[in-house]
Amino acid sequence: MSDTAVNPDPIVGIDLGTTNSLVAFCDEAGPRILASASGERMLPSVVRFLAGQPVAVGFEAVRSAVNFPRETVFSAKRLMGRSFAESQGMADGLQFEVVAGPRGLAAIGSEGATILPQEVAAVILAELRQRAEAQLGCTVQRAVITVPAYFDDGQRQATRDAARLAGLDPVRIVNEPTAAALAYGIGRTGVAETIAVYDFGGGTFDISILQVIPEERAGDGILFRVIATAGDTHLGGDDLDRALAEHLLRSAGCGSTGDRAMDSLTPATRQALREFAQATKVALSERDRVDVDLDLGDGIRLKRSVTREEFESIAIPWVDRTIAACERAMGDASKVAIDRVILVGGSTRIPLVRARVGEFFGLDPYTALDPDCVVALGAATQAAVLQGTRRDVLLLDVIPLSLGIETVGGAVAKLLTRNASIPARAREMFSTSVDNQTNVKVHVLQGEREMVADCRSLARFELRGIPPMPAGIPQIEVEFLVDANGVLQVTAGERRSGCRAVVQVVPSFGLTPDEVDRMERESVTHARADMHHHRVVDLAVNAALDIKWISEALDRTRSDLAPAYVQSLAELITKLQEMIERARATPQDVDADAFHAAKEALDRASVSMHEQSIARSLRGMSTQHRERIP
Ligand code: ADP
Ligand code: MG
Numbered sequence: 001m002s003d004t005a006v007n008p009d010p011i012v013g014i015d016l017g018t019t020n021s022l023v024a025f026c027d028e029a030g031p032r033i034l035a036s037a038s039g040e041r042m043l044p045s046v047v048r049f050l051a052g053q054p055v056a057v058g059f060e061a062v063r064s065a066v067n068f069p070r071e072t073v074f075s076a077k078r079l080m081g082r083s084f085a086e087s088q089g090m091a092d093g094l095q096f097e098v099v100a101g102p103r104g105l106a107a108i109g110s111e112g113a114t115i116l117p118q119e120v121a122a123v124i125l126a127e128l129r130q131r132a133e134a135q136l137g138c139t140v141q142r143a144v145i146t147v148p149a150y151f152d153d154g155q156r157q158a159t160r161d162a163a164r165l166a167g168l169d170p171v172r173i174v175n176e177p178t179a180a181a182l183a184y185g186i187g188r189t190g191v192a193e194t195i196a197v198y199d200f201g202g203g204t205f206d207i208s209i210l211q212v213i214p215e216e217r218a219g220d221g222i223l224f225r226v227i228a229t230a231g232d233t234h235l236g237g238d239d240l241d242r243a244l245a246e247h248l249l250r251s252a253g254c255g256s257t258g259d260r261a262m263d264s265l266t267p268a269t270r271q272a273l274r275e276f277a278q279a280t281k282v283a284l285s286e287r288d289r290v291d292v293d294l295d296l297g298d299g300i301r302l303k304r305s306v307t308r309e310e311f312e313s314i315a316i317p318w319v320d321r322t323i324a325a326c327e328r329a330m331g332d333a334s335k336v337a338i339d340r341v342i343l344v345g346g347s348t349r350i351p352l353v354r355a356r357v358g359e360f361f362g363l364d365p366y367t368a369l370d371p372d373c374v375v376a377l378g379a380a381t382q383a384a385v386l387q388g389t390r391r392d393v394l395l396l397d398v399i400p401l402s403l404g405i406e407t408v409g410g411a412v413a414k415l416l417t418r419n420a421s422i423p424a425r426a427r428e429m430f431s432t433s434v435d436n437q438t439n440v441k442v443h444v445l446q447g448e449r450e451m452v453a454d455c456r457s458l459a460r461f462e463l464r465g466i467p468p469m470p471a472g473i474p475q476i477e478v479e480f481l482v483d484a485n486g487v488l489q490v491t492a493g494e495r496r497s498g499c500r501a502v503v504q505v506v507p508s509f510g511l512t513p514d515e516v517d518r519m520e521r522e523s524v525t526h527a528r529a530d531m532h533h534h535r536v537v538d539l540a541v542n543a544a545l546d547i548k549w550i551s552e553a554l555d556r557t558r559s560d561l562a563p564a565y566v567q568s569l570a571e572l573i574t575k576l577q578e579m580i581e582r583a584r585a586t587p588q589d590v591d592a593d594a595f596h597a598a599k600e601a602l603d604r605a606s607v608s609m610h611e612q613s614i615a616r617s618l619r620g621m622s623t624q625h626r627e628r629i630p
Contacts, residue, residue: 008138009139009141009142010025010132010136010138010140010142010383010387011142011143011144011171011383011384011386011387012024012025012034012128012129012132012140012142012143012144012380012383013025013026013031013143013144013146013179013376013377013378013379013380013381013382013383014125014128014143014144014145014146014376014379015146015176015179015375015376015379016045016077016121016124016125016145016146016147016159016162017045017077017201017202017375018045018075018077018078018201018202018203018204018236019044019045019075019201019202019203019236019237019238019346020042020043020044020045020201020202020346020372021042021043021044021045021124021125021128022041022042022043022128022372022373022375022376023128023129023131023132023143023376024373024376024377024379024380025132025135025136025380025383026377026380026381026383026384026389027384027389028389031183031377031378031380031381031384032377032380033373033376033377034131034132034135034136035131035135036058036131037131037134040058040059041372041373042372043057043058043059043124043127043128043131044058044059044061044062045074045075045076045077045124046058046061046062046065046072046073046074047061047072047073047076047120047123047124048060048061048064048065048068048071048072048073049071049073049110049111049113049115050068050071050111051111051113055123057123057124057127058124058127065271066267066268066271066272067268069095069096069267070095070096070097070110071096071110071111072095072096073096073108073110073115073120074094074095074096075094075203076108076117076120076121077117077121078094078203078233079098079106079107079108079117080117080118080121080155080158080159080162081117081151081152081154081155081156081157081158081159082105082106082117082154082155083104083105083106084098084099084100084101084104084105084106084107085104086106087106096108096109096110097109097110099114101114101116102114102116108120117158117162118158118159118161118162118165119162119165121158121159121162121166122162122163122165122166123166125143125145125162125163125165125166125168126166126167129143129166129167129168140168141167141168141169142168142169142171142383143163143168143169143170143171143383144170144171144172144173144174144379144380144382144383144386145159145160145163145170145172145173145174145379146173146174146175146176146179146375146376146378146379147159147173147174147175147176148175148176148204148206148229149175149176149177149178149206149208149226149229149400150206150229150231150400151175151400152400152401152446152456153400153401153446153458153486153488156173156400156486159173160173171383171386172382172383172386172484173486174378174379174382175208175224175226176197176199176206176208176344176375177197177199177206177208177210177224177226177342177344178210178224178226178378179374179375179376179377179378179379179381179382180197180199180342180344180374180375180378181195181197181210181212181224181342181378182378182381182382183369183374183375183377183378183381184340184342184366184368184369184374184378186212186340186342187212187214187222187224188222189214190214191214192211192212192213192214193211193212193339193340194209194210194211194212194227194333194336194337194338194339195209195210195212195338195339195340195341195342196208196209196210196326196329196338196340196341196342196361197210197341197342197344198322198326198341198342198343198344198348198357198365199231199344199345199348200236200237200322200343200344200345200346200347200348200353201236201237201344201345201346201347202236202237202238202345202346202347203233203234203235203236203237203238204231204232204233204234204235204236205231205232205235205236205321205322205325206229206230206231207229207230207231207322207325207326207329208226208228208229208329209226209227209228209229209329209330209332209333209336209338210224210225210226210227211223211224211225211227211336212224212225213225223421225419226400226419227332227333227336227419228329228330228332228333229329230325230326230328230329230332231325232321232322232325235318235321235322236345236347237278237281237345237346237347239318240281240314240315240318240347240350241274241277241278241281242262242274242277243314243315243318244277244280244281244311244314245262245270245273245274245276245277246261246262247310247314248273248276248277248280248292248302248306249261249262249265249273249300249302251302251304252296252300252301252302253300254300265296269296269297272294272296273294273296276292276294280292280306280311281311281350282349284306284307284308284311284350285349285350285351287308288307288308289305289306289307289308290305290306291304291305292304292305292306308351312352315350315352316352319350319352319353319356320356322353322356322357323356323357323360326357326360326361327360338361338363340363340366341357341358341361341363341364341365341366342365342366342374343357343365343366343367343371344371344374344375345371345372346371346372348365348367348371349371354367399416399417399418399419399420399421399422399424399482399486400418401418401446401447401448401456402414402416402417402418402446402447402448403415403416403444403445403446403458403480403482403488404416404444404445404446404455405430405442405443405444405445405478405490406441406442406443406445406452407430407538408433408537408541409537409538409540409541410451410452410453410537411450411451411452411533411534411537411538412445412447412449412450412451412452412455412534413428413430415427415428415478415480416480416482418448422482422483422484422486423481423482423483423484424480424481424482425479425480425481425482426479426480427477427478427479427480428477428478429475429476429477429478430476430477430478431471431472431473431474431475431476432466432469432471432472432473432474432476433471433472433541433545434471435468435469435470435471436468436469436470437466437468437471437474438464438465438466438467438468439462439463439464439466440462440463440466440476440492441460441461441462442460442461442462442463442478442490442492442501442503443457443459443460444457444458444459444460444461444488444490444503445457445458446458450533450534451533451534458488459490459503461490461492461501461503462501463476463492463493463494463499463500463501464499464501465494465497465499466494466497466499467494467496467497469496471545471548472545474494474495474496474497475494475495475496476492476493476494476495477492477493477494477495478490478491478492479491479492479493487504488504489502489503489504490502490503532587532588532592533587533588535592536583536587536590536592536595537583537587539583539592539595539596539599540580540583540584540587540595542599543576543579543580543595543598543599543602544580546576546599546602546603547573547576547577547580547602550569550573550602550606551573553606554566554569568605569602569605569606572598572601572602572605573602575598576598576599576602579594579595579598583595
């Protein structure tokens with residue numbers, strides 16, 4: 001093949017889906033899906049682990065799932081990068097057993113073995129890799145892989161680990177909605193716009209609102225900013241299959257309304273009925289009516305015709321739930337004007353879905369590309385840019401959630417904010433909170449809230465060897481560096497002494513999408529309370545240090561000062577001390593402006609001690625308002 005002659009080390013694009021996965025490649029002719037030897041484009045994300053047998057993947061694993069329900073792993077993506085504790089409550093509906101794996105990670109228990117979700121994903125990726133190698137006629141070692149926009153560092157890291165396990169270098173992790181937009185060539189027009197990507201798949205629903213910032217304004221390339229995401233991790237085409245199956249069964253006289261009629265069937269019959277219902281659903285996307293005839297044994301026979309309206313009356317509650325999520329996302333995005341709507345995922349082939357989405361956004365959705373393939377095609381487009389085959393779209397990746405460090409009092413100083421494009425670098429100066437402090441603890445956090453307790457801890461490390469100095473004097477520089485792969489490195493150093501400490505942050509597990517959702521929502525709801533709390537905590541810390549320095553300077557110079565002046569300083573100190581105590585006990589009740597004014601009054605009054613050089617230099621430091629690390 002000509003493209004392999006040009007590119008001996010091709011980069012492929014992979015959509016690692018909850019239900020189905022695909023691999024694509026882009027050359028001068030454009031992106032295309034790489035199919036299996038038998039011509040299948042989609043690979044079901046299903047893996048069977050049976051002791052003493054080779055691992056089975058895709059359709060083969062799906063076919064035997066009825067016989068091996070506990071050995072067949074579906075939807076492993078739901079567990080990627082999650083702790084066992086987080087997986088509780090989301091494991092319902094999964095047939096296999098979820099157990100605690102190494103480091104408390106969620107894992108799959110099968111015949112006594114513990115399998116990590118990364119390992120399941122690796123089997124799927126390895127199969128796609130082989131497929132690509134067969135099609136391209138060369139070895140494939142690099143891939144661009146997509147993940148949902150709400151995936152946090154832990155989940156992205158787990159995806160990278162899965163790629164490495166499959167012998168693939170994950171050259172870039174790209175958000176699924178961004179890939180879909182790229183497949184449609186969005187961003188190349190040079191116009192800033194806002195797009196909605198509606199992704200209704202097999203087991204999950206995601207809506208993402210993206211802002212596209214073209215080249216001239218973004219600097220080096222196109223920036224896709226995720227401004228809002230919403231969705232439901234337990235809402236997809238599988239629900240429609242189950243609802244239609246229940247409906248068909250009831251119409252044949254089995255079970256009454258409200259009953260789960262399917263529960264009375266054997267697992268094999270249930271599976272057969274579900275597959276039948278899915279085929280019926282898919283057929284009804286094309287036709288107005290299908291005739292069905294299925295013998296379920298035990299005298300149950302489904303022989304009738306099913307109309308599209310009948311299916312729509314069953315599907316409507318689920319479709320309405322997706323629209324409700326769209327409403328939430330639009331609310332979070334402050335009801336921005338949407339310029340385009342893109343449909344992604346197999347379930348968007350349902351005419352009712354297209355109609356509802358079009359109605360909600362008041363726009364005709366983009367449907368020219370196959371909704372099953374659009375994410376993989378976009379991933380391949382990005383791969384071609386990284387490869388140098390295409391020069392038109394250089395996608396800038398962004399940080400999904402803000403990153404910062406803990407400061408005294410449990411507040412978070414954010415160094416990099418959500419949506420900053422990567423690679424990114426941020427540097428900030430901090431200082432110590434206690435005299436002669438030789439170590440500082442650096443606590444790295446992720447999240448949108450102001451206080452540590454409301455954010456996710458990513459790493460902790462210590463900077464040692466700071467020479468003893470009064471609190472507030474050391475100049476501690478903290479630097480955050482996020483490389484093009486999204487890997488965070490944090491460096492802390494003390495300027496005068498040159499001591500340094502570095503940590504590469506590899507989070508062990510991530511947030512649940514619900515948590516990310518909640519954290520984003522709460523950051524808006526609680527923003528004011530949080531900021532007040534943060535400000536009061538900072539004021540208390542700085543005011544206490546001011547009192548300490550001023551009292552010390554006062555002790556040294558008291559004999560040279562007028563008694564009335566000393567008395568007025570003492571009163572200001574007492575007043576500020578009271579406010580500090582109140583701030584520590586009930587920060588929510590403290591008037592931050594009055595607190596700030598009291599601190600300023602003391603600072604101003606103490607200026608008369610200026611002839612005392614030590615006092616002056618110390619006060620000079622105190623007015624820099626550096627946040628302090630515990
Ligand atoms: P995921 O992104 O979760 O891996 P997909 O995008 O592959 O999922 O979507 C799979 C879902 O799409 C399945 O529930 C499947 O039944 C459904 N689907 C595929 N084609 C059609 C169709 N023509 N009409 C209705 N549903 C469809
Ligand atoms: Mg998908």
